[in-house]
Amino acid sequence: xxxxxxLDSHVSxxxxxxxxxxxxxxxxxxxxxxxxxQHPNKGLQLLLKYTSAAxxxxxxxxxxxxxxxxxxxxxxxxxxxxxxDAAEYFCVVSRGGATNKLIFGTGTLLAVQP
Amino acid sequence: DAGVIQxxxxxxxxxxxxxxxxxxxxxxxxxxxxxxxxxxxxxxxLIYFNNNVPIDDSGMPEDRFSAKMPNASFSTLKIQxxxxxxxxxxxxxxxxxxxxxxFGSGTRLTVV
Numbered sequence: 410x411x412x413x414x415x416l417d418s419h420v421s422x423x424x425x426x427x428x429x430x431x432x433x434x435x436x437x438x439x440x441x442x443x444x445x446x447q448h449p450n451k452g453l454q455l456l457l458k459y460t461s462a463a464x465x466x467x468x469x470x471x472x473x474x475x476x477x478x479x480x481x482x483x484x485x486x487x488x489x490x491x492x493x494d495a496a497e498y499f500c501v502v503s504r505g506g507a508t509n510k511l512i513f514g515t516g517t518l519l520a521v522q523p
Numbered sequence: 524d525a526g527v528i529q530x531x532x533x534x535x536x537x538x539x540x541x542x543x544x545x546x547x548x549x550x551x552x553x554x555x556x557x558x559x560x561x562x563x564x565x566x567x568x569l570i571y572f573n574n575n576v577p578i579d580d581s582g583m584p585e586d587r588f589s590a591k592m593p594n595a596s597f598s599t600l601k602i603q604x605x606x607x608x609x610x611x612x613x614x615x616x617x618x619x620x621x622x623x624x625x626f627g628s629g630t631r632l633t634v635v
Contacts, residue, residue, distance in 0.1 A: 443624070451628070452614065452626050452627060452628040452629050453614065453616075453626040454626075455624065455625070499566065510556065510568055510571055510579065511556070511616075511624060512568075513565060516565060516566075
């Protein structure tokens, strides 16, 4: 079975400082991993995805994530936070193939202080 | 491409009434998913379809919920009768195989 654990429910950073949102996964198969962002009262937007290609994945808005199999981690980072990054971020795992469904983490709420 | 289109964006209904949520997936996508988001339970997968066929409905809360996909371009999620605890944001998503999941903007349902 697959699952994801987002280690922090809330993260607060100052504008211009780095962002680190942590995610650990569990999967019996080679997983596909995603990060989604949800701004207040908005839908879910795909930030980036890992599907067994390069382990360092670059996404939109300057975000990137590194797949580390040895640590079963897929942490999301950004070198410099912007006020518009304030949102909820979801780490997601999918087995893909015949059981193609997403398993969402519980989310990390990112606050960006001026 | 207009993306995944959900309607209505907001729905307020009285307890006991029937509610129908609609979704138009992206053309060419072969998977369609219905999710529910609440503060208490986060995002939950309710049901998903592959080539219009329901594959896994184990997340559907109870018999009051039903979903159909009569063709590749349309799906409905129906709640009959609705209850206040059904209040949530319901998202539809579609994908081609396991690449490129796209979510709709959601339907915010309030049952009073």
